[in-house]
Amino acid sequence: MRIGVMSLAHLHAVGYVGLLSGFADVELAVADPDAAQRPPGESGGRAFAERLGVTRYFDSYADLLDWGPDGVVICSENSRHRELTELAAAAGAHVLCEKPMATTVADGEAMLAACAAAGVHLMIAYPVRFSRQFRALQAALPALGRLVAAAGTNNGVLPTARAWFADPVLAGGGAVMDHTVHLADLLDVVLDGAEPESVHAVANKMINATARVETGGQISLRYPGGVIATIDCSWSVPEHYPTWGGLTMRLVGEDGIADMDAFAQAVLGFRESTRSPLRLDYGTGGDGAMLAEFVSAIREGRRPQPDGESGLRSLRVVARAYESVRTGAPA
The missing domain is CATH 3.30.360.10 (Dihydrodipicolinate Reductase; domain 2)
Structure with missing residues (x-):
């Protein structure tokens, strides 16, 4: 199974990359093209991904999605969750999105609609x-x-x-x-x-x-x-x-x-x-159990929990x- 990580902007991305790298049946890839826009001293990009042990890195989200991931984990800034979710859904990839789901209810509703239209699942990262x-x-x-x-x-x-x-x-x-x-x-x-x-x-x-x-x-x-x-x-x-x-x-x-x-x-x-x-x-x-739920739900063809509807309620x-x-x- 192929899982991609879209952005390393969120602090949790490092932990997710480490855990997914240990899944025996997962091929992992990362794209973090926005790293150059971050303030000096903040980590990200190809060199940082390689230090995390990532062996497959893409310079753009389009290249990552062309690789054909079964699912993606979105770890971008909150305001970019909608954009990346819509990109992933259009490519046929199931989505695990970092919390909060979005910065507005309207964006959260659009994310749900995009995933429903594409026939992919949307899960929200609530590891607790x-x-x-x-x-x-x-x-x-x-x-x-x-x-x-x-x-x-x-x-x-x-x-x-x-x-x-x-x-x-x-x-x-x-x-x-x-x-x-x-x-x-x-x-x-x-x-x-x-x-x-x-x-x-x-x-x-x-x-x-x-x-x-x-x-x-x-x-x-x-x-x-x-x-x-x-x-x-x-x-x-x-x-x-x-x-x-x-x-x-x-x-x-x-x-x-x-x-x-x-x-x-x-x-x-x-x-x-x-x-x-x-x-x-x-x-x-x-975190590990949450990622395992996402991966197993893709494999079994079922809706993962917590799903996008629950994420929208908390938003x-x-x-x-x-x-x-x-x-x-x-x-």
């Missing part, structure tokens, strides 16, 4: 769905009784390694765009695809007043049946913190409470030589959050 921790949370759901509330955090450092993350055009927004969708997707799973009845959000630049996008946000959602949820999506983790950030979720039911920490697999200690805290992470995370949450920030009222 595949984590051991979320699987355990799902298993605990029956014991909680009727769900009444949920609280989630998806915090991280200011994304300085890639300037486009804080570019209002290329990223489509800041912390709200970047860190709302993972938790919105997990709520989508827990609540069987129900969309919120109301979305109330606040955002600010308190963490970095010079940023062109919001660096902190808090979202309150009300779902059918009276379920209340909150999402803290802030870039509030200091640069010197042991990890880039993290993701947690608490579910509150009438009969119990269940907590999940997606990045809690670590041994904590103290390093005498540096007189500083020590953290040793372990575990595989959800609608983001769009309504920005509308609420703009108006100061629930959307």
Whole structure:
């Protein structure tokens, strides 16, 4: 099976390339023609791909698609997801698109339409769905009784390694765009695809007043049946913190409470030589299982999950959050 990676703009592209290179039945190719447009010091292009162990590199997306991939993984800037999805669909390639699906609901709808017209599947990269921790949370759901509330955090450092993350055009927004969708997707799973009845959000630049996008946000959602949820999506983790950030979720039911920490697999200690805290992470995370779902779905001719429809539902949450920030009222 042939899988192509379109763009190395996203930080996750490096991990995806490494994992796909280890799939015994996958031929991997990469195209990153936009690397020259990135700010000085940001990685990408042929030389970077070769350092990652890539042996088949194409200088244009057209050349990559002419190679005839069965599927592609899109890791471009958010605003370019629609364009690359439409190119891939027209070439008959199934698509796994990095989150968020797009920067506007209209673009997300166009991506769905393009893939449907071409008869290819669209999957959105939500690896936390595949984590051991979320699987355990799902298993605990029956014991909680009727769900009444949920609280989630998806915090991280200011994304300085890639300037486009804080570019209002290329990223489509800041912390709200970047860190709302993972938790919105997990709520989508827990609540069987129900969309919120109301979305109330606040955002600010308190963490970095010079940023062109919001660096902190808090979202309150009300779902059918009276379920209340909150999402803290802030870039509030200091640069010197042991990890880039993290993701947690608490579910509150009438009969119990269940907590999940997606990045809690670590041994904590103290390093005498540096007189500083020590953290040793372990575990595989959800990226590998997510990519395996994409590859196996192509092979088996079935729709992968999470699909484009679920990606569009989480994107609608983001769009309504920005509308609420703009108006100061629930959307």
